[in-house]
Amino acid sequence: MEKKSKKVVVLPCSGIGKVxxxxxxxxxxxxxxRVRPDxxxxxxxxxxxxxxxxxxxxxxxxxxxxxxxxxxxxxxxSAESQGVNVARSFQTIDFYKAHKDMKPEGISExxxxxxxxxxxxxDELGQVVDEVAxxxxxx
Amino acid sequence: xxxxxxxxxIISCSGEELPEGTISRIACRKVLTDLKPxxxxxxxxxxxxxxxxxxxxxxxxxxxxxxxxxxxxxxxKSTEMFSGKPSKSLVVPDILKKHNLSAPKKLRHFxxxxxxxxxxxxxxxAKSVEEVLEND
Numbered sequence: 349m350e351k352k353s354k355k356v357v358v359l360p361c362s363g364i365g366k367v368x369x370x371x372x373x374x375x376x377x378x379x380x381x382r383v384r385p386d387x388x389x390x391x392x393x394x395x396x397x398x399x400x401x402x403x404x405x406x407x408x409x410x411x412x413x414x415x416x417x418x419x420x421x422x423x424x425x426s427a428e429s430q431g432v433n434v435a436r437s438f439q440t441i442d443f444y445k446a447h448k449d450m451k452p453e454g455i456s457e458x459x460x461x462x463x464x465x466x467x468x469x470x471d472e473l474g475q476v477v478d479e480v481a482x483x484x485x486x487x
Numbered sequence: 488x489x490x491x492x493x494x495x496x497i498i499s500c501s502g503e504e505l506p507e508g509t510i511s512r513i514a515c516r517k518v519l520t521d522l523k524p525x526x527x528x529x530x531x532x533x534x535x536x537x538x539x540x541x542x543x544x545x546x547x548x549x550x551x552x553x554x555x556x557x558x559x560x561x562x563x564k565s566t567e568m569f570s571g572k573p574s575k576s577l578v579v580p581d582i583l584k585k586h587n588l589s590a591p592k593k594l595r596h597f598x599x600x601x602x603x604x605x606x607x608x609x610x611x612x613a614k615s616v617e618e619v620l621e622n623d
Contacts (some may be wrong), residue, residue, distance in 0.1 A: 359580060362501040362534040369531070373512075376503065377595050392502040394561030397536045398568075422533035429537070456516035457596075 352366070354484050355389045356477045357407055360415040361423040362393065367452050368417030371440040371466055373457050375415055375483075378470030379437050384477045393423055404430065410433040411480045441467045443469040493623060495523075495616050496530040496542075498549040498573070500562040507556035507579040509540075513556055513597070522613045526620060534566050541578035545590040546570030548555075550619045554579065555614060575615045580609045 360376040363369025380388045389410075395403040407427065414423040414437045424437040443454065443465060452462030494562065499515035501563055502508025519529050534551060535542040553562040553573040563576040583590055589602040 351496040360503060361532045362503060362512065363502060363533055364499055364516060365531045366530050369533075373501075374595065375502065381594075390503045392500070392504045392508060392561065394500050394502060394532060394536070394565060395504075395559060397557065398561045398564045400559060400561075420534060420537065420539075422531070422539075426533060445504075455520075456513040471575035 349355050350458050354410045356384070356387055356480050356484075357410050357412045358388050358390045358415065358473075359393050359396070359407075359412060359423050359427055360390070360423075363417045363422065364455065366417055367458070368440045369460065370417075370455050370458050371443070371452050371462055372415040372417045372423070373451070374463060374466035375440060375443070375469040375473065378466050379477065382467075383415075383470045383474040387481055388477050392475065393426055396404050397426055399430075407413065407432045411484045413476065413480060414438070415440060415473075417441065431482070435483070438476075438477055439474065443472070446462070493511070493620070494526055494528050494549060495574070495619050496546055496549055497527050497612065497616075498530045498532055498535065498546075498553045498566055499561045500553070500555045500557075501532060501559065502556040503594070505556045506594055506597075507583075508592065508610055509594055510579050510601075510605055511554045511556045511562075512610055514605055517605070517609045518612045518616065521617050523611070526616055532562055532565060535569060538559065543570050550574035550623050552612060552619060554616050555579065570613055571598075574619045577608075577611055577615060579608055584609050 360372035362373040450465040501512040
């Protein structure tokens with residue numbers, strides 16, 4: 349029987365109070381739409397929390413990466429509270445710290461600098477998706 | 488968050504999987520920052536559900552409006568689960584249908600053609616804020 353190829357599920361916090369929540373969301377879209385469209389997917393974090401059966405199955409059967417905007421790590425904590433084993437977790441503020449010349453602005457929609465920073469973060473996370481996928485294949 | 492003044496908490500589902508989730512997020516921010524900055528506060532749904540004490544306390548004590556991107560009503564259900572029934576539960580597809588508008592086709596970077604949909608949701612949230620405060 350052919351083994352079904354797994355996807356890496358990327359869950360951002362999408363926090364609405366700070367720019368780094370918007371950066372988490374944009375980084376996720378960059379990752380799943382441009383950088384790794386064939387191996388990474390996203391789903392609604394809130395659906396997981398209300399116990400949506402389809403979403404729970406998705407994160408049960410596939411490895412999960414969380415991307416949070418701040419050290420409160422709401423995406424990671426929310427996923428773990430639902431029994432998800434988070435393979436890797438990141439905070440977008442760290443991408444900004446590594447690229448201090450790119451200060452993102454805009455909470456509902458990121459400015460151009462924020463979008464560029466999200467693209468850089470997603471490029472870096474593409475390798476993480478590959479690593480997690482390989483680890484999953486070995487299981 | 489100032490708990491001394493009666494305000495309305497706005498809770499967006501911000502669903503990542505659907506354009507309507509992005510509409511919800513953008514529209515809520517517009518109401519919070521542009522239309523009703525003195526009457527509303529943002530309640531960050533991920534923080535709320537991850538155990539944010541202040542958010543949960545606020546939502547127990549003050550009225551809330553939830554804005555969901557689909558019929559699964561994650562924001563409304565989460566609010567009810569952790570604090571109490573929202574004063575109003577808005578659903579983006581219902582608002583768009585009422586105004587005969589279509590949802591954007593993509594998840595982000597909305598264009599000019601999508602602004603009418605966002606504005607319809609913004610107006611509905613702002614109207615709900617006024618109604619909730621009048622009745623509170």
